[in-house]
Amino acid sequence: MTPAIPKTIEAYLEQLREALAGADAALIQDALYDAEEYLRSELAEHPGRGEADLLAEVATSYGAPEEVADIYRDKETQVQEALRAPPPTARRSPLGRFFAVGADPRAWAALFYMILSLATGIFYFTWAVTGTSLSLGLSVLIFGLPFATLFIATVRALSLVEGRLIEAMFGVRMPRRPLYADRGKPLMARIKGMFADPRTWSTLFYMVLMLPLGILYFTIAIVGVALSLELLIGPILYATTGFGFINFDDVSYGIPLWLEPLTLVLGAVLFCALLHLARGIGRVHGALAKQLLVKTAQY
Structure with a gap:
């Protein structure tokens, strides 16, 4: 059964909200903003017309709430598909999936956000x-x-x-x-x-x-990056410049030559683990921001 044409702008927006039930809260907020801005602009341009007459005409031009909801769902799907990064090559082994995080742009973006968050x-x-x-x-x-x-x-x-x-x-x-x-x-x-x-x-x-979270994110990111780079670059610097892991009284102390390959591997593992952690933090923080910054239908 097709719902009756709403007689007021508030009723139109309520039907649109109901038609978008189950959609992303941010999408609902954007759709309601666009609809209300359009309807009130039309009403302001025709001050002599009532809301009921305006909405009866809008149902055939702008669209009924159900039609507008379908359009927004379709457009959102198209936009998300266009913006979605190409999926990384599937890795079968756990080790391959672990190191594949280095090719994930979301992990790098999350790490950058952690540094910026301070x-x-x-x-x-x-x-x-x-x-x-x-x-x-x-x-x-x-x-x-x-x-x-x-x-x-x-x-x-x-x-x-x-x-x-x-x-x-x-x-x-x-x-x-x-x-x-x-x-x-x-x-x-x-x-x-x-x-x-x-x-x-x-x-x-x-x-x-954001202040305590920024301090926490920044500390994790900087310590993780610094330690990983030290393990990755330290052996190379010691072999080429004599600058070791520990420098005291103009004396540099490196690690035994046979341990240097292990140090390089440990640095790579630690950095990939940091990227995994950053990606996880990004998901949690995104959900937190969604909860606190987006107007929900219950409001």
């Missing part, structure tokens, strides 16, 4: 704590509310930026459009909506959480 974590933490403190401290003054509103707006913008970074590095689908702000509503209603949105506060929590 800088982003410091920035996010400083921005969140400073902005929150100033907003609370200035709340008794006349410009306290405008300052807090501006701060919350920047937090929501940063969540979109972080989402794009997460999607680029980890391949996790994140929103590509912000939450829609209905300009037809009174200003105070829009401000109240920002403060009442649970995603605003979950984003603030994510920004604060």
